[in-house]
Amino acid sequence: MSAWGGFPRAVTYPVQPGTVEEMVDLVRSPQVDSLIARGMGRSYGDASICPEGATLLTGRCNGVISFDAGTGVLHCQAGMTIREIVERFLPLGWFPAFTPGTKHVTVGGAIACDVHGKNHRRDGSLSAFIEGFTLALPSGQRIWCSRGSESDLFWATVGGMGLTGVICDARIALRRVQTAYLVERRARTGSLDEMLATLHEHACRSTYSMAWLDLLSPDRRGERGVVFAGDHAGLEDLPAARRRAPLETGSQLQLDLPLSCLSFLMNRTTLRLFNQLVLAAGAAGSVPHLVDCESFFFKLDCLKGWNRIYGPRGFVQYQCVFPEESSGRAIRRLLKLIREHDQVVSLATLKLLGEQSGLISFPLKGYTIMLDFPFNARLLPFLDLLDQLVTAYGGRVNLSKDSRLGPEAFRAMYPLYPRWLAVKQKVDPGNKLSSALSRRLLMHQL
Ligand SMILES: Cc1cc2nc3c(=O)[nH]c(=O)nc-3n(C[C@H](O)[C@H](O)[C@H](O)COP(=O)(O)OP(=O)(O)OC[C@H]3O[C@@H](n4cnc5c(N)ncnc54)[C@H](O)[C@@H]3O)c2cc1C
Incomplete structure (x- = not known):
């Protein structure tokens, strides 16, 4: 398997759970030694591949849990893509406020990479539009993370490259728009x-x-x-x-x-x-x-x-x-x-x-x-x-x-890495959540 850049390639075992329950079971299963979540594989390098381990494809866990048409808050499963959000909610006058340069990315992948859109300077990080998410941990726990609850885990998971848990679902504030x-x-x-x-x-x-x-x-x-x-x-x-028909573009x-x-x-x-x-x-x-x-x-x-x-x-x-x-x-x-x-x-x-x-x-x-x-x-x-x-x-x-x-070089560029590692070691002491990227960068040790 490789990702968008086609380099590098690694041998891995893809698994595709059909429900969030199956996904949580895989994360906690003692039969799985190591695993990493993968959305649409639109990251360019090796972040979404677990060599010789399980690469957990989230694409089938892409349902809408609820949508508040008054506030624009969408609660969806993490495998839902920006494309699916745009197709479903733009006709109702709502648009995702964080959009990278492709719509073929999942909500889980966007959070794990803290994707930045063309509005990052004006509106800030995607985290400004995420009310919270449910994280499945290797311990079998499912934890709701937000700024106010489990905030350390929230800030370690936003941009945490899938290494602190598998995001099952998220609550996202969409932006009101008058036209498409x-x-x-x-x-x-x-x-x-x-x-x-x-x-x-x-x-x-x-x-x-x-x-x-x-x-x-x-x-x-x-x-x-x-x-x-x-x-x-x-x-x-x-x-x-x-x-x-201002919200239609074809x-x-x-x-x-x-x-x-x-x-x-x-x-x-x-x-x-x-x-x-x-x-x-x-x-x-x-x-x-x-x-x-x-x-x-x-x-x-x-x-x-x-x-x-x-x-x-x-x-x-x-x-x-x-x-x-x-x-x-x-x-x-x-x-x-x-x-x-x-x-x-x-x-x-x-x-x-x-x-x-x-x-x-x-x-x-x-x-x-x-x-x-x-x-x-x-x-x-x-x-x-x-x-x-x-x-x-x-x-x-x-x-x-x-x-x-x-x-x-990674440690020199990311000075808050020791704080991130402390959170990672707390929720994943056995380093079960690992990818080719995390092994290359030794993201289980100081
Ligand atoms: C044409 C193009 C344009 C792009 N433009 C931008 C841009 O403007 N700004 C920007 O920031 N990025 C950009 N990107 C990169 C892309 O937006 C991100 O890499 C995005 O996160 C990919 O989403 P994905 O669902 O494909 O995740 P994947 O590539 O499958 O995975 C990326 C990471 O997210 C983790 N992950 C995936 N799902 C979950 C989950 N459910 N729980 C926990 N972790 C998970 C994976 O483990 C991996 O570490 C672009 C990519 C392309 C191909």
């Missing part, structure tokens, strides 16, 4: 400084914002880009024809191409062409315009299994965040290293994040950059160099995208 559209603005930027300043301006002004960076410009300056920002559209923003077109045969397209020439198209779209979108929510939030989902275009060797997404005060300098150094080592970046995006919430959550107040690297022989030693740079600037690497970080 956003008013989007795009701004083309010509230098990194301009991009960071524009992103900052939009992150303060708009609900959602992110930036895309062209790292393949022929003059190799690598600093051109586009900042995207958006707010939920009100009824008054829609043309009269759409006001009749389903997203999904192309299913034989992408694994097209991996030859992953070369500088084709990627440069693609970048030219994004830059042109950036220039064309400076006037505020309407975009349906699927196209705004989940652009990549329109190409089914787009990760297959990287071929059998897969790719690595390297995502790091730097404290705001050093972000500009750090990102400039990072881009210089990429050029010096002649690494191809097929996709580069930036966001501005808010405060950290969970004990080992990734977000940190500052700029985050995501870089997709097609796998190549020189990549892993090169990424070790990036780790050194990230640590030197007080930043950290996102575990939900990671497949190769070392235990020492």
Whole structure:
């Protein structure tokens, strides 16, 4: 089994409980030595695989337990996906307030990775919208965790990569929306400084914002880009024809191409062409315009299994965040290293994040950059160099995208790890909950 990046692969025993009771039985079963939960496998690396142990697929535990149409609070099982939430509750005027760049993630996976959306700077962590969740422990207990009850376990589980228990269900506050559209603005930027300043301006002004960076410009300056920002559209923003059914957009077109045969397209020439198209779209979108929510939030989902275009060797997404005060300098150094080592970046995006919430959550107040690297022989030693740079600037690497970080670098990047470990050892003294990621990072010891 592998996850979204296709690297690494490991042998594991998949088990798919049909009910939450079966799931809880598996977590406590003395016949299962080690296990990890897996939602949609959309984390990029090895967080959702338990080598030589059980990988517990949560997808069938995806029911709605209750929904309060007055407050928008949804109580659902943890295998429910953002796609299912949008399909069911958007027509009623409710939208998930935390949305990563794909809708194919489960509620359990989103909590365990403390996913950040394009609104992290404005609205904060996903934990702001989670009232609480039920956690199944290896002891056989089922514990309700919230800010007010079992709060240590709550903060160790938000961003805790599935290592403190299996989330069975959660209560989530959805956001009230009048329409299924956003008013989007795009701004083309010509230098990194301009991009960071524009992103900052939009992150303060708009609900959602992110930036895309062209790292393949022929003059190799690598600093051109586009900042995207958006707010939920009100009824008054829609043309009269759409006001009749403001919460309908039609389903997203999904192309299913034989992408694994097209991996030859992953070369500088084709990627440069693609970048030219994004830059042109950036220039064309400076006037505020309407975009349906699927196209705004989940652009990549329109190409089914787009990760297959990287071929059998897969790719690595390297995502790091730097404290705001050093972000500009750090990102400039990072881009210089990429050029010096002649690494191809097929996709580069930036966001501005808010405060950290969970004990080992990734977000940190500052700029985050995501870089997709097609796998190549020189990549892993090169990424070790990036780790050194990230640590030197007080930043950290996102575990939900990671497949190769070392235990020492992890400890330097996550200073609250000892507090997290104390909670983990209390609820899972035998280290039954373990993944390829946790074994690589030695997340059972100091
Ligand atoms: C195209 C794309 C865009 C993305 N954009 C973003 C983004 O903008 N922001 C962001 O933060 N992330 C982003 N991601 C990463 C993705 O959102 C997260 O990795 C997400 O958590 C994956 O959810 P999943 O259900 O697939 O979990 P999996 O990948 O299956 O598992 C991820 C982790 O969650 C744990 N887990 C899963 N279910 C449970 C459960 N029920 N109980 C306890 N632990 C559990 C697993 O053990 C594992 O450690 C993106 C990924 C893709 C492929």
